[in-house]
Amino acid sequence: MTKVIYDNWFLISGKFPIDDHTKGALAVLDWAYSQYSDEKLVYASSFGAEAIVLIDLIYKINQNAQIVFWDTDLHFPETYDVIEQVESHYPSLNIERRKANLSLDEEAAEFGTALWKRDPNRCCQLRKANPLREEII
Numbered sequence: 001m002t003k004v005i006y007d008n009w010f011l012i013s014g015k016f017p018i019d020d021h022t023k024g025a026l027a028v029l030d031w032a033y034s035q036y037s038d039e040k041l042v043y044a045s046s047f048g049a050e051a052i053v054l055i056d057l058i059y060k061i062n063q064n065a066q067i068v069f070w071d072t073d074l075h076f077p078e079t080y081d082v083i084e085q086v087e088s089h090y091p092s093l094n095i096e097r098r099k100a101n102l103s104l105d106e107e108a109a110e111f112g113t114a115l116w117k118r119d120p121n122r123c124c125q126l127r128k129a130n131p132l133r134e135e136i137i
Helices: 006-013 025-035 049-061 077-089 104-111 120-136
Strands: 042-044 066-071 094-099
Touching (some): 025 049, 042 049, 049 077, 104 120
Parallel strands (some): 066 094
């Protein structure tokens, strides 16, 4: 079995059917969960509309899949409501809420208040990108 990585994905991507009701998405997910262990295959979700569709498809393939949500402490209350609804609807999914390395108070002490307003790129780097990078490296 050849290990597939991003660089050679195009070699096998054409082998999946695209004429079914999910345009091949279930076949790709089924393949992915058969290739990688549950510990290595994690969906980092924002719990937006498209994420809910993907979570539903993932659930059809692996009812114990790992879903990670990077909680920046800056989300709308509705986002947290959606997460709770998903947790209730798919109770066997392993949905983990993770926080950034810095609390909002620590971030404000180091970079000033309301960094997300003044420098949204730096805020996303600190609250999303860096913690995610640390997780996968």
